[in-house]
Every structure is written in structure tokens, then in C-alpha cells.
Amino acid sequence: MKRSLALALSALVIALYCLLPFLWFVLTSLKTPAELAAIPPRLVPSLHWGFYQSALFDHGLARYIGNSLIVAGTATLISITVGSMAAYAISRFQLAWTRFYLLALLAISMFPQIAIAGPVWNILNHLDWLNTYHGLVTAYIALSLPLAIWILTTFFREVPVEIEEAALIDGCSRLQVLRKVVLPLAAPGILTAALLVFIHTWNEFFFALIIMTDPDIQTLPVGIALFPGEYTMPWGEIAAASTLATLPLIFLTLFFQRGIVRGLSAGAVKG
Amino acid sequence: MKSSHRLALLFIVPSLVFVSVFTLYPIVESFRLSFYRMILTLPWLGQKMVGWENYLDLWTDPVAWQALRTTLLFVAITVPSELLLGLGMALVMNEAFRGRGVLRAVVLIPWAIPTVVSSQMWRFIFNDRYGLFNFVLFGGDTARYFAPLADPRFAMLAIMAAEIWKTAPFAALIILAGLQTISDEVYEAASIDGATSWQKFYHVTLPLLWPALLLALLFRTIDALRVFDLVFVMTQGGPADATNVLQFYGYKKTFAEGMIGYGSTIAVTVFMISLILALAYLRALKSERLQGAAR
Numbered sequence: 001m002k003r004s005l006a007l008a009l010s011a012l013v014i015a016l017y018c019l020l021p022f023l024w025f026v027l028t029s030l031k032t033p034a035e036l037a038a039i040p041p042r043l044v045p046s047l048h049w050g051f052y053q054s055a056l057f058d059h060g061l062a063r064y065i066g067n068s069l070i071v072a073g074t075a076t077l078i079s080i081t082v083g084s085m086a087a088y089a090i091s092r093f094q095l096a097w098t099r100f101y102l103l104a105l106l107a108i109s110m111f112p113q114i115a116i117a118g119p120v121w122n123i124l125n126h127l128d129w130l131n132t133y134h135g136l137v138t139a140y141i142a143l144s145l146p147l148a149i150w151i152l153t154t155f156f157r158e159v160p161v162e163i164e165e166a167a168l169i170d171g172c173s174r175l176q177v178l179r180k181v182v183l184p185l186a187a188p189g190i191l192t193a194a195l196l197v198f199i200h201t202w203n204e205f206f207f208a209l210i211i212m213t214d215p216d217i218q219t220l221p222v223g224i225a226l227f228p229g230e231y232t233m234p235w236g237e238i239a240a241a242s243t244l245a246t247l248p249l250i251f252l253t254l255f256f257q258r259g260i261v262r263g264l265s266a267g268a269v270k271g
Numbered sequence: 272m273k274s275s276h277r278l279a280l281l282f283i284v285p286s287l288v289f290v291s292v293f294t295l296y297p298i299v300e301s302f303r304l305s306f307y308r309m310i311l312t313l314p315w316l317g318q319k320m321v322g323w324e325n326y327l328d329l330w331t332d333p334v335a336w337q338a339l340r341t342t343l344l345f346v347a348i349t350v351p352s353e354l355l356l357g358l359g360m361a362l363v364m365n366e367a368f369r370g371r372g373v374l375r376a377v378v379l380i381p382w383a384i385p386t387v388v389s390s391q392m393w394r395f396i397f398n399d400r401y402g403l404f405n406f407v408l409f410g411g412d413t414a415r416y417f418a419p420l421a422d423p424r425f426a427m428l429a430i431m432a433a434e435i436w437k438t439a440p441f442a443a444l445i446i447l448a449g450l451q452t453i454s455d456e457v458y459e460a461a462s463i464d465g466a467t468s469w470q471k472f473y474h475v476t477l478p479l480l481w482p483a484l485l486l487a488l489l490f491r492t493i494d495a496l497r498v499f500d501l502v503f504v505m506t507q508g509g510p511a512d513a514t515n516v517l518q519f520y521g522y523k524k525t526f527a528e529g530m531i532g533y534g535s536t537i538a539v540t541v542f543m544i545s546l547i548l549a550l551a552y553l554r555a556l557k558s559e560r561l562q563g564a565a566r
Contacts, residue, residue: 011368011374014374015374021393038401040406083286092279093279107546110545112496112542112545115541116538117525117538118300139293199383205386206522221386224385239392242388242391246383246385253382254376257375
């Protein structure tokens, strides 16, 4: 009994640790300007929606959300398509160089952003792709491919080869096998990988910062980091923007929790 | 055999094109540029090959050394703290109790929050007037409220706290996955031999968990070396360069001051540090695994 009480208590502490700081930011977003300016801070807000309204329409939050949806959505779609092809080949043809490719991708995913930032900026500048959706999307596809391929390879390896061989004997081509047999079986894994890539690109800040300098086309993280305030920090609006940027991720994460944990540890633990 | 090579290549080429153009070529280009003097604000200088000059400048640049020290200190404090906290959380989550599933989901929340958002959140928590930090510390005694982020002694600690908060739960999940690979039978055998809980943890759990811990250490170290978002949002490297970490310094030189050559030198240096650490860890891990297999 003593043991289970200690467990329950520790579990509660962990949950509070994870939830409290963000919860306080959410509460902040629901305050009135007067409650926000109270010193010492008032903990319980009067559930006022004013900051959401001014963040969305006066501070361009609606635009940032739109830009982020376009960029993260497109990058995820292409990255998962291109990544699935590569991961399928890596999982099916266990050749020396495909294995080397997988290791090289792991190494690439460890690069510090600054190590490639200058030349990436330069390429996009030459193409006249700075401050465009396709510029950032292209960079994001390349940056998220290592993650996508690693997770997808783990999931493809779990699809039994025998089913494919049967289909090949029945006269299907490789592409048909991929489309009609492997993809449906690997669908849950692909969905998980897509979710992780989406979260990754939705949250990405460094490249978004250097590629998108025009406020009209900036994504959410850049918008939130550079939130415009003329004289004082508009904390209420920043809290509201942060809440709106995060809540969808939290719902997605809670909903797909099992898959995400598996996807994350696929890359991490199995090495 | 020949056809399987060609087919594999066909499937892999699209990804290879993206990765080559946007990560491999840029790395090589960064190395090349690090030997040139190239300043965007002084375009008439053009691109001039200067050999090792940038590296010599870096060697005698006190701000660069400070950035290196700050970055290494950041890694040395945050990573072990995250792993210890994560280990504690993982041990709790590995036990059977009601609501364990919920807890495992809740732990993902700090990980899912965009770093920019958690940075703004912690910046507000450490605010000198409205922040929760001062309120928890001093309550209504507003005269004692202070601004940790504006104080060179505390700014880095505040950033470290924000980093640990966000990544410890992620470390917990990696460690938990490692814990789950340890079978109950090993613990039962230890119990039969009369081992105490602490002995079980020290002699059974820890050695078997070692590969997972080492991997978490590797991932967290390499990620912590890249710290940028937190610094950009919370302090902009200040006050007085107290939180100026390597990636932020490189960013500032390259993109704010347009010093392409010198910025590339910083970039290459950061890259080499990460690479050496990654290789060292991978070797350690490999030998660890070999030992594990021999046992």
C-alpha cells in the first residue's frame, strides 16, 4: 500500500511537471489586459478571448497559421512519398551501399544547422526562391528525409516479404506490389512517420528564420519568435498565438501516442 | 542481382538528390568558404582566398572561446540532468499502476510543444514583473522581483532550465523503451538470490539499460550542441554575450553581419565538434554492444 501511494505521488509529480508551465501560459492567454498587468500575477483568469482576437487579426496570426499549414503539409507529403520509396528499397534490398546510405542519413541528421545554413541560403538565393513557399518546402523535404527514411525503414521491415513474393509470382510488377500490397500493410507506420515529419516541420525555426524574411510569408515559429510589439511585449497575444500553435500538436500527439513512441524509439533504441 | 541494384538505385535516387543538394553540397561549400574572405556588406572585396586566416582569427577571438565554453557548459549540465530526470520518470512509468497509459501520453506534451513556443513560455515565466518564477519565489513581496534573463549570472541557468524541462520527458521515453526490453525473469532470478531493490537496480537494471542510456546520451549531446531557438528567443545571446552559444554566434556572424567566410569557419568548427563527439559515442556504443553479446 505504501508503495502504490509513493507511485501515485511520483506519477502526479511527473504529470504536473509536464503540464503546469504550459497550462499557465494557456491561462495567461485567457486573461484581460488588466489581469495580465497585475503584479504579483493573478493565477486565475476571467476567460477573456480578447487576446485571441487581436493575435489572429491584428498581429497576423491567422496568416502565420496558413503559411505553416501550407509549408509543413506540402513538405510532409513529398518527404513521405520520396522517403517511402527509399525506405522500401533499403528494407527489401539489403545491399552494402543501401546500408551505408542509411548510416550516412543518420550522420546527416546530426549536422548542426549552421553548418549548412549559409550555402542553403545561397542556393535558394540564386534560384530566387527566398521568401517563397517552394523554397522553404524544398529545404524542409531535404532536412526531414533522414528522419522519414529511418522511421519508414523500420516499419517496412515489419511487412513480411513472403506476401510480396507471392504477389510477384502472381505476375505483379514491383511498383504494383508496392502500391497494392506493401503500402496498405505499412499504412499505420507511414501515418506515424508523416505525423512525426509534420510536427518536425511545423516546429522548425532556424531555416524558416533565414529563408522567410518577409512577414507576409513567415511561418508560425518565426511569427511567434519575432512577435511584433511596438513599446511593450504583447504577452497576452504571444500566449494566445503559442496556445493556438501548440494545441493541434497536443491533440495529434495524444491521439497517436502509441505510434509516436514506437516511431521515436525505432530510430533511437534499435540504432 | 544486377537488376536488384538498379531497382534499389531507382527507388533511392529521388531522396539522394534532395539530400545531396541541400545537405552534402552545403557542407562541402561551407568548408570551401571557410578559407575565403567574403563580407556581404563589403561586396567590392569580392571572394578572396585567405588560407587559414579565418581559423587563426577564430583561435584568437575571445567571443568565440566564450561561446565554446558556454556551449560546452550548457551540454555538460543539461544532458546529465535530463538523463537523470528521464531515468527517474522512466522507472516510474515502467511500474504497473492505473493511469500509466495517460501518464505516458502526458509526458509527450513538452516534446510536442514547438521550441519557439516553450522559449517564449519560459521567457514569460522568468519575466521580472508578471512571471511565475518570481511569484513562486517571493510571493507578494514584489520589491524582490528580479529579471534572471537580464542578469549574466542567471540567464544561462534559466535557458538550461527551459531546455531540461522540454527534453527530459523525451529522454524518459527512450530510456523507458530500453527498460521494457529487460525481461521480468531476470528480476525474479535476482529476487530468488535475495537481492534488495537497490541491488536489483544497480546490478541488473543499470547494466542492461546501458546501451539505451548511451544512445540517449548521444542523441541529447548532439542536439544540445545545436542549441539555438532558446537563445534566440529568450536572450538574443545576451546579456553581454553571457548566453552566446556557438550556433547563435555563427548565425549572427553569417546572417546578421554578413561575414560569410568567418561565419563558415565557425560553422565548420561546430560541425567538426559534433562529428567527433558522434563518432566517439558510436564507437563506445559499438564496443558496449560487443561486450553485451559476449556476456
